[in-house]
Amino acid sequence: MTFTLLIATRKGAWFAKSADRKRWTLHGPHFLGHQVHHLLRDPRDGKTLLAAVRSGHLGPTLMRSANGGKTWQESKKPPAFAAGEARGRVVDHTFWLTPSNAQEPGVWYAGTTPHGLFRSEDAGVTWQAVSGYNDHPQQKTWAGDDKQGTPDGPKLHSILVDPRDGNHLWLAMSGGGVFESRDRGQTWTPCNKGVDMDFMPKLPEGEFYEFGHDPHCVVMHPAKPDRLWQQNHCGIYVIDRPEQVWRRVGRNMPKKIGDIGFPMVVHPRDPDACWVFPMDGGSVWPRVSIGGKPAVYGTRDCGASWQRFDKGLPSAQAWWTVKRQAMCSDGAAHVGLYLGNTGGEVWASRDEGRSFRCLFRHLPHIFSLSMAES
Amino acid sequence: MACVLVPTLLRSYTGGTAEVQARGGTLAEVFADLDRQFPGFAFRVVDEHGRVRRHMVVFVGGERRDDLGAPLGEVREVQIVGALSGG
Numbered sequence: 001m002t003f004t005l006l007i008a009t010r011k012g013a014w015f016a017k018s019a020d021r022k023r024w025t026l027h028g029p030h031f032l033g034h035q036v037h038h039l040l041r042d043p044r045d046g047k048t049l050l051a052a053v054r055s056g057h058l059g060p061t062l063m064r065s066a067n068g069g070k071t072w073q074e075s076k077k078p079p080a081f082a083a084g085e086a087r088g089r090v091v092d093h094t095f096w097l098t099p100s101n102a103q104e105p106g107v108w109y110a111g112t113t114p115h116g117l118f119r120s121e122d123a124g125v126t127w128q129a130v131s132g133y134n135d136h137p138q139q140k141t142w143a144g145d146d147k148q149g150t151p152d153g154p155k156l157h158s159i160l161v162d163p164r165d166g167n168h169l170w171l172a173m174s175g176g177g178v179f180e181s182r183d184r185g186q187t188w189t190p191c192n193k194g195v196d197m198d199f200m201p202k203l204p205e206g207e208f209y210e211f212g213h214d215p216h217c218v219v220m221h222p223a224k225p226d227r228l229w230q231q232n233h234c235g236i237y238v239i240d241r242p243e244q245v246w247r248r249v250g251r252n253m254p255k256k257i258g259d260i261g262f263p264m265v266v267h268p269r270d271p272d273a274c275w276v277f278p279m280d281g282g283s284v285w286p287r288v289s290i291g292g293k294p295a296v297y298g299t300r301d302c303g304a305s306w307q308r309f310d311k312g313l314p315s316a317q318a319w320w321t322v323k324r325q326a327m328c329s330d331g332a333a334h335v336g337l338y339l340g341n342t343g344g345e346v347w348a349s350r351d352e353g354r355s356f357r358c359l360f361r362h363l364p365h366i367f368s369l370s371m372a373e374s
Numbered sequence: 375m376a377c378v379l380v381p382t383l384l385r386s387y388t389g390g391t392a393e394v395q396a397r398g399g400t401l402a403e404v405f406a407d408l409d410r411q412f413p414g415f416a417f418r419v420v421d422e423h424g425r426v427r428r429h430m431v432v433f434v435g436g437e438r439r440d441d442l443g444a445p446l447g448e449v450r451e452v453q454i455v456g457a458l459s460g461g
Contacts, residue, residue, distance in 0.1 A: 057383055057429040057456035058418040074414040080422035090421045 003330055004372040005338060006049070007346065008036035011364035013051060015069060021336055021350050024359050030069065038097045038325055041068070041372035042123070044105050050124045052094035052110070060093040062110070064124040077126035079110050079118035081134065087145075089114055096325070098159040104166045111156030115143045115173055117185065132186035133171070142190070142211045143176035157324065158218035162225050170218065170228070177213035178230065194246035196234035217264045217324040224271035231264040231276055231324075238303055249303025253278070257290055257297065257308075263327035267335060267352075272302040275309075275329075275337060275353060277322040288319040296337065296353050309353035320345070325368035340366030376404050376446065379453040384419070387412040396452075401432060401442040404452060419454060431457045 005016040005024075013036045014028030030036075034055045042048040047068050054060040062075035081089045096111035106123040109130075117130040133139065143154060155174045162168035167184040170191075177192040190211040197209050214233035221227040226241040236250030236259040250259025260281030267273035275298040280286045289295070295310035326340035337349040339356075344363035349356045378394050380387075388394055396411070398404035402424065409416035419430050424442060426432055432439050435449030446452075 055383065057427075059421060059427050061414060061418065076413065078417065080417070083422050083424065085423075088423060090423065090425075 001332075002374050003336070004041070004374070005328075005346070005359075006039045006041065006368075006370045006372060007340060007360075007363065007366060008039040008051065008325075008368040009340075009344070009364035009366050010035050012036060013039050014363065016346065016359060021330070021332065021348070024348075026360055030072070031063065035093065036367060037093055037095050038368050038370075040097050040099065040370050042099050042108075043372075044099060044102055046372075046374050048123050050097050050108065052097055054093045060091055060112075062094060062124055062127070066123075075124055075127065079112055079116065079127045079129075081116060082129060085135075087140070089116065091116060092153055094118075095155045096157040096159060098161060100161045101163045101166050104161075107166070109159040109161070109169075111159050111171065113153035113155050114145075115139070115154050115156040115176065117156060117159070117171060119185070130185040132181070132183075133188060136188065142179070143173045158215065160218065160220045160228075162220070163222065164225060170220065172215040172218045172230075174216065175212060175214040175233075177211040178215050178218055178228075179211075191239075191244075192246070193244050194239075194248070195230070195232055195237060196248065198234045216262045219264050219266050219274070221266050221271040223269055227271050229264055229266055229274050231261050233260070233281070235259045236261075236264075236276060236303065247303075249299070252299075252303055253297060253306050254308075257295075258282075262287075262324040263322050264324075265327050265329045265337065268329060268331045270300070273298065273300045274303075275327070277327055277339065279321045286319075288321050292317045292319050294318050294320065294339075294341075296339070296349075296356075298353050309349070309356075311354060312349075312356035313347065323367060325370075326366050328369045328371050330371045331373055336371075338369050338371065340369040342366065376450050376452050378404065378408065379451070381455050383456050384415060384454065387415045387418075399445055401434065401439060401444070401446065401452065404446070405442065429457045431455050 003018045007014045012029035012032040016024045018024040034053045037052040039051045049065040051063045061078045063072045065072045091112045094110045095113050098109045100107035108120045110118040117133040118127040120127045158172035160170040169181045172178045179188040181188050192213045195213050217231045219229045230237040235248045237246035239246045253259045261276050261278045265275045294313045297306045299306050320341040320343040330336040335352045339347040346360045347356045396404045396407040405416040433453040
């Protein structure tokens with residue numbers, strides 16, 4: 001077994017490789033000086049890589065490799081809004097990449113800043129707009145215009161494809177909320193009941209906002225696709241479809257920690273287990289580890305209780321955080337957890353969070369981590 | 375035929391060459407020809423609506439041009455630069 005950790009940063013991409021998860025070697029850089037927002041290997045063929053790339057000056061593009069990263073070719077038609085469209089939206093960068101399910105080899109989805117949804121049916125060579133989302137008459141109402149959203153632009157992320165049915169899609173907008181499609185993206189329905197919006201006026205008992213929420217990360221459990229986990233701007237939630245209402249299981253986190261954060265990782269086999277990386281969402285939203293003491297929290301009982309994991313992580317004065325795409329797991333019997341932080345460090349656990357060690361330092365600000373096993 | 379001065383930012387497309395030739399009576403036509411010669415080149419500089427990207431600048435004969443549809447006229451030197459936008 002070879003474990004390859006794909007590290008995408010603000011200044012390029014690197015690969016970390018290991019046969020035993022103890023000794024790691026770092027390879028790269030690829031795309032030095034470019035912002036690499038997301039980097040994934042296609043789990044269906046085990047060799048195609050897609051990287052969402054832009055530089056400070058140049059416009060966005062997608063790079064693809066058909067040989068595991070030995071050589072790269074540029075996408076012939078990267079994600080772009082329709083020329084001359086009335087709203088004049090311009091793709092600033094591709095933020096999120098998702099391969100479709102095993103029944104649709106070569107099909108990928110991309111989410112952009114500002115919010116845009118695109119599909120490729122040729123493994124990333126060319127991309128077409130998903131008009132049912134991009135041109136939906138309510139899209140601007142759901143998500144605001146392209147000047148609103150998170151500090152570095154509104155983001156369409158957490159594109160999820162049901163492993164049983166490629167027509168069944170989910171997406172999340174920061175902000176805008178979580179939406180579901182049953183017809184391959186032609187129509188969309190909000191699914192945000194039960195999710196708090198502390199940043200909006202409180203509604204009378206029994207009323208709720210239909211959209212406008214701020215999901216940070218939504219994950220579908222691979223072994224139980226009707227279970228979705230959500231790390232939101234306002235808490236940690238779970239839903240078991242066809243339920244209509246999310247349950248705020250983050251209420252069971254320690255009060256002094258709270259349940260604010262960005263990344264969320266589920267156990268590859270146990271649908272009741274997941275891990276989060278809480279951050280400081282108080283006062284002016286510093287978005288750093290709480291008290292300067294980084295820690296992972298995990299649950300094995302679907303959020304009824306949470307356990308702190310900080311062994312090996314810095315015990316004080318470590319004010320970093322982990323972005324929504326920068327935490328991942330592997331599929332080993334004792335699941336490995338990996339954190340890439342804003343300070344350019346990669347931390348790893350080989351025992352499901354019970355202890356961590358730093359694998360690499362001195363990399364640029366890490367945007368995403370993903371694991372490829374072969 | 376226009377002589378196009380290519381910044382280091384874009385020389386991965388031109389095989390490292392700093393100066394290339396392109397056909398066209400307007401900048402839009404010049405960029406279309408550049409993209410034919412060097413696939414992907416134009417989209418890094420010009421967005422999906424045909425506008426020069428925010429952090430790029432195009433000069434024709436030493437004068438900044440934002441309208442890609444305007445005729446080039448007699449001037450045949452096009453310079454593409456990364457805008458000085460801080461840092």
